[in-house]
Each structure stands twice: as structure tokens, then as C-alpha cells.
Amino acid sequence: MSEKKNPSNLAVWLGIADNSFTRQKTVKFGDASAVNSGRAYGLITIFAVFLLWWLATSLEWIKPIYWPSFSAVGTRLEILLSEGFRNITLWDHIGISVYRVLSGVFYGAIIGIPLGLAMGLSSVARGMFDPLVEFIRPIPPLALIPLIILWFGIDEFAKIFLLFLASLFIMTISARAGVSSVRISKVHAAYSLGATKFQVLRLVILPNALPEIFTGLRTSMGVCWGTVVAAELVAADRGVGSMIMIAKNFLQTDTVVIGIFIIGIIGFSIEILMRLLEKKLIPWRGKG
Amino acid sequence: MKSLHIKDVTMTFNVPGGEDVHALEHVSLDLKPGELVSVLGPSGCGKSTLLNIIAGFLSPTAGEVTLEDERITGPSSERAVVVNGPSAERGMVFQQGALFEWMTVEKNIAFGPKMAGKPKAEIAATVERLLSVVGLEDFAKKSVYELSGGMQQRVALARCLANDPEVILMDEPLGALDALTREKMQGLVLKLWKETGKTIILITHSVEEALLLGERLIVMAPRPGRIEKEFHLPFAELGLEKTPREVKGMPEFVENRDKILTMIWEMEEDIMGYKEPAA
Numbered sequence: 001m002s003e004k005k006n007p008s009n010l011a012v013w014l015g016i017a018d019n020s021f022t023r024q025k026t027v028k029f030g031d032a033s034a035v036n037s038g039r040a041y042g043l044i045t046i047f048a049v050f051l052l053w054w055l056a057t058s059l060e061w062i063k064p065i066y067w068p069s070f071s072a073v074g075t076r077l078e079i080l081l082s083e084g085f086r087n088i089t090l091w092d093h094i095g096i097s098v099y100r101v102l103s104g105v106f107y108g109a110i111i112g113i114p115l116g117l118a119m120g121l122s123s124v125a126r127g128m129f130d131p132l133v134e135f136i137r138p139i140p141p142l143a144l145i146p147l148i149i150l151w152f153g154i155d156e157f158a159k160i161f162l163l164f165l166a167s168l169f170i171m172t173i174s175a176r177a178g179v180s181s182v183r184i185s186k187v188h189a190a191y192s193l194g195a196t197k198f199q200v201l202r203l204v205i206l207p208n209a210l211p212e213i214f215t216g217l218r219t220s221m222g223v224c225w226g227t228v229v230a231a232e233l234v235a236a237d238r239g240v241g242s243m244i245m246i247a248k249n250f251l252q253t254d255t256v257v258i259g260i261f262i263i264g265i266i267g268f269s270i271e272i273l274m275r276l277l278e279k280k281l282i283p284w285r286g287k288g
Numbered sequence: 289m290k291s292l293h294i295k296d297v298t299m300t301f302n303v304p305g306g307e308d309v310h311a312l313e314h315v316s317l318d319l320k321p322g323e324l325v326s327v328l329g330p331s332g333c334g335k336s337t338l339l340n341i342i343a344g345f346l347s348p349t350a351g352e353v354t355l356e357d358e359r360i361t362g363p364s365s366e367r368a369v370v371v372n373g374p375s376a377e378r379g380m381v382f383q384q385g386a387l388f389e390w391m392t393v394e395k396n397i398a399f400g401p402k403m404a405g406k407p408k409a410e411i412a413a414t415v416e417r418l419l420s421v422v423g424l425e426d427f428a429k430k431s432v433y434e435l436s437g438g439m440q441q442r443v444a445l446a447r448c449l450a451n452d453p454e455v456i457l458m459d460e461p462l463g464a465l466d467a468l469t470r471e472k473m474q475g476l477v478l479k480l481w482k483e484t485g486k487t488i489i490l491i492t493h494s495v496e497e498a499l500l501l502g503e504r505l506i507v508m509a510p511r512p513g514r515i516e517k518e519f520h521l522p523f524a525e526l527g528l529e530k531t532p533r534e535v536k537g538m539p540e541f542v543e544n545r546d547k548i549l550t551m552i553w554e555m556e557e558d559i560m561g562y563k564e565p566a567a
């Protein structure tokens with residue numbers, strides 16, 4: 001028998017050596033769980049992208065107006081951080097966008113969750129709201145922007161209202177799905193233990209629907225983040241979206257690129273944060 | 289304690305666009321207070337339907353069930369349920385765990401008394417007593433999903449006792465457990481029966497379990513679902529002194545097990561309309 005030598009932790013982390021889970025497997029092609037992280041190749045990709053960036057700008061394959069150099073981005077970032085963009089600090093631009101998203105999701109949840117629960121629990125509510133929900137659901141929120149500008153102009157309320165709509169239907173649908181995912185055996189158990197309808201709702205249906213509701217919140221956040229940026233591109237003088245739109249008008253490509261990075265980083269952070277929150281708040285998820 | 293009467297119960301499910309399912313036809317059964325009755329039968333013969341009618345989750349097409357003189361029309365804390373068998377919901381088959389996985393062991397057991405509006409101190413005392421009855425004193429604060437399957441069923445048993453019900457209805461309560469854990473839990477069910485003196489109906493698809501956990505053993509047959517035969521057995525009584533393992537080794541037990549197995553075997557051949565190929 002030949003002893004297999006264990007690869008170093010670094011090699012495992014980089015994904016260039018089998019980890020303890022995949023090591024024993026003989027069938028790897030076709031077994032998705034045997035595909036490891038391949039981090040080393042990810043690092044190569046990242047390095048290659050930056051190398052291409054550096055080459056393209058320093059050898060002037062691409063004009064600065066289409067894509068800025070590292071140093072231009074660095075200097076611009078310093079300016080943005082110290083002076084801000086058009087008299088508004090970078091943090092304020094980010095802050096206002098995040099604030100809009102949180103408000104929209106908040107109001108969407110406040111209205112959408114009870115609505116979805118009602119639709120899952122009562123034929124009347126389901127019958128009344130189903131046509132509306134099914135009709136509005138496939139409409140991308142961005143298609144509502146013109147109407148909302150006509151109604152409410154371009155002030156803060158209009159933007160939060162748009163985001164409210166975007167999250168409302170996601171929250172309604174997820175709360176409804178949450179109700180219908182409740183195992184009937186648990187509801188039966190609660191009644192047999194003497195619970196009233198209201199107690200069944202509060203103590204069984206609601207906690208059971210929480211995982212779905214949380215997924216709804218996460219989706220809502222993601223959709224609203226995309227929507228707020230787009231809405232700010234159309235009509236706003238503050239926010240990350242408006243920042244890159246205005247910067248474009250001044251041909252400040254470096255600001256545009258920085259803005260795009262920020263949008264990506266914040267979208268990603270929201271997702272990660274929500275996942276962590278979910279693990280913390282709903283540890284029983286998927287364990288019923 | 290109250291007696292339970294199942295009077296000429298018939299249950300027909302109208303399946304839209306399909307044939308009617310005669311889940312139960314003219315089923316009658318009377319239970320004296322404190323009886324331990326096991327119900328055995330091939331899957332689909334209406335065992336769960338019968339239990340759900342007694343629990344008050346379904347109302348029968350004809351006939352009625354009464355507890356003492358009171359007609360059962362809905363669920364009540366007089367009739368506790370413990371389930372763990374497969375159940376068909378919305379066209380899919382689920383393992384029906386009924387514990388509240390978002391609560392701790394303690395909170396699950398306290399659920400019934402809390403709903404009944406009992407004072408805090410009394411609830412705490414009940415929980416403590418039941419935890420020790422099922423041997424889970426050290427797990428009070430654990431979440432139920434952290435426990436093994438066997439321990440989860442211990443919690444389910446403790447929870448169903450917390451309201452001091454008249455009747456306990458168990459639908460394949462040990463069905464999802466491995467053989468070893470299952471045998472231990474059979475011992476626990478007998479112990480609970482002995483200590484509480486409750487009327488218990490226990491559905492199972494294991495012949496051994498039905499023999500061990502039934503003073504009376506009801507064998508059901510499918511299509512239409514009905515009571516085919518009834519046995520009076522000494523093994524539950526014996527199981528109060530001996531371990532399940534010892535009882536299962538007794539020659540009488542083995543003899544009865546084989547008799548009933550043969551009967552079910554023939555019943556399946558008759559009713560299901562297939563023959564095992566000759567060896």
C-alpha cells in the first residue's frame with residue numbers, strides 16, 4: 001500500500017490540490033461536489049484583468065476617455081473622498097442610495113408581508129389580490145418610472161415609492177409562499193394542543209414562513225439596489241447612480257468607473273450581509 | 289377517563305377528474321378508557337384517515353366518532369396527536385414531523401399548557417416532570433433540530449402528554465427511526481402507557497410493533513378500507529415487566545407474528561391481485 005501524502009493547507013485553500021472531502025473519491029468528473037474552489041485560477045483571472053488594464057492604459061491601446069488608468073482612478077478616488085462630487089461627499093452619495101433602498105424595502109415589507117400572509121390564509125384575500133399581483137409581477141419596476149415621474153415628479157418620495165412597488169410584490173409573493181410551505185402536520189399539532197386560530201398564525205405559521213420571507217427580503221434588496229441605481233440614472237441629483245450619470249456628461253470616465261465598482265461592491269455586501277443575518281436569525285431554516 | 293366510540297364511519301374522497309377513493313367503509317370500534325390499541329395494515333388502507341377523523345381534522349362522509357357522549361367535530365386538546373409517518377400533501381409525500389423546529393425542547397413541551405393559559409410555575413413544573421419521564425433533562429434548552437430522530441420523538445411524546453389528554457393518537461410515531469432506537473422507544477411507549485394509564489391508538493406498519501404495543505390489535509384491509517380482524521394479545525401487558533427484546537423472543541410472540549404475517553401476505557395477494565412468483 002502506498003501512503004498518500006496530504007497536500008499543504010495552502011494548496012487545498014488555493015484549490016489546486018484535493019481537499020479532505022474530495023481526496024477519497026475516484027469518480028470526479030460528473031460529481032459536482034468533487035469540483036473544488038479553484039481559487040488559484042481565480043487569482044490568475046483577477047491578476048490577468050488588472051494586467052490587461054495596466055497594459056491597455058499605459059501602452060495607450062485605449063484612450064483615457066474610454067477607460068482610465070490606475071493612477072487616474074487613484075487620484076480621482078482621493079478627490080472624491082476629500083472633496084466629494086459636486087459638493088456632495090462620496091459617502092453622502094452612497095448613503096442616500098442605500099437609504100432609498102432600505103426605505104423602499106421597509107415599506108414594501110410592512111405592506112407586502114401582511115398582504116401575502118392574508119393571501120395564503122384566506123380565499124377572499126387571495127381572490128381579491130391575485131389578479132393584481134399576477135398582472136403587476138412581470139412588469140419590471142423600471143417600466144414604471146415614466147408614470148411615477150408624471151405623478152410625483154422627481155423628488156425623494158417618487159423614488160422611494162418606486163422602490164416600495166418593486167419590493168411590495170416580491171414580499172407579497174414570498175410571504176404567500178411561506179404560508180403554503182407550512183406542513184399541515186404542524187398546524188394540526190398546534191390545534192390539537194389547544195391553540196386558537198390567532199395563536200396558530202402567530203406561533204406556527206409566522207415562524208414557519210420566516211425563511212421564505214427572509215429570502216424575499218434578500219431578493220427585494222437586490223432588486224431595489226438595481227432599481228435605485230437605474231432610477232438615479234434617469235432622474236436625480238444625488239446618489240451613486242446620478243453621480244456616474246453626471247460624471248459621464250463631464251467625460252469624467254474615472255468617476256464613472258469608480259461609481260460602477262462601488263455599485264458592485266455594495267450590491268455584493270448587501271447579499272453577504274443578508275446571508276449572515278439569515279444564518280443568525282433563522283438557524284432552523286430547512287431543518288423541519 | 290372517557291371512552292371512545294367509532295360508529296359506522298365511512299370516508300369517501302372525491303378526487304376531481306378521478307375515481308372516488310373509498311378510504312374507509314363502515315368502520316366501527318369501541319375503546320374503553322386506558323386501552324392500548326394498535327392498528328396494522330398495508331399502506332393506503334385508511335389508517336391515517338381513521339386517525340385524522342378521530343383527531344377531528346377530517347369529518348367523515350357518514351357515521352360519527354364520539355368521546356364519551358360528545359361528538360367529535362374538530363381538534364381539541366383532549367385528543368393529542370403524535371405523527372411521524374409519511375403523509376401525502378398536495379400530491380407530494382412528506383415525512384410529517386410535527387415538532388416546532390423554531391422552538392427549544394422546553395418550549396415545544398410547554399406549548400400545550402401555555403395555550404391552556406396555565407400559570408407559569410405550573411407550566412415549568414409540568415415541563416420538568418415530562419423531561420424526566422422521557423429522559424431529556426439535559427436537553428431542555430436545545431433546539432429540536434439539534435437532536436437525533438429518536439430524541440425528537442421523545443420530545444413529541446412528552447409534548448403530547450403535557451395537556452393531560454383523554455386519548456393519544458399516534459400515526460407511525462416510530463416509523464422513521466432505525467431498528468435499535470425504535471426498540472428503545474417501544475419500551476418508552478409502554479412505560480408511558482403504564483405510568484399515565486392513557487387510552488392510546490397506535491398506527492404502525494410493523495407487525496412486531498403492532499403485537500408489542502397493542503392489548504388489542506386491529507388489522508385493516510384496503511379497498512375499501514375496513515377492519516379485517518381483531519386480536520387480543522398479552523404482550524403489551526408482559527412488556528410492562530420485561531424489555532421489548534425479551535418479549536419479542538418469547539415463542540408465543542414469534543408464533544403470533546408469523547400467523548399475522550401470513551395473514552397479511554395472503555391479504556395482499558387477494559386484494560392487490562398479484563401473486564409472488566413461485567420460488
Ligand SMILES: Nc1ncnc2c1ncn2[C@@H]1O[C@H](COP(=O)(O)OP(=O)(O)O)[C@@H](O)[C@H]1O
Pocket residue numbers: 301302303309310311329330331332333334335336337338513
Ligand atoms: N385528501 C385525500 N384526497 C384523496 N384521497 C386521499 C386523501 N387522503 C387519503 N386519500 C387516499 O385514501 C386512502 C387511504 O389513505 P391513508 O389513510 O393515508 O392510508 P394509510 O395511512 O393506511 O397508508 C389512500 O388510497 C389515499 O390515497
Ligand SMILES: [Mg+2]
Pocket residue numbers: 335336337373374459
Ligand atoms: Mg398513513
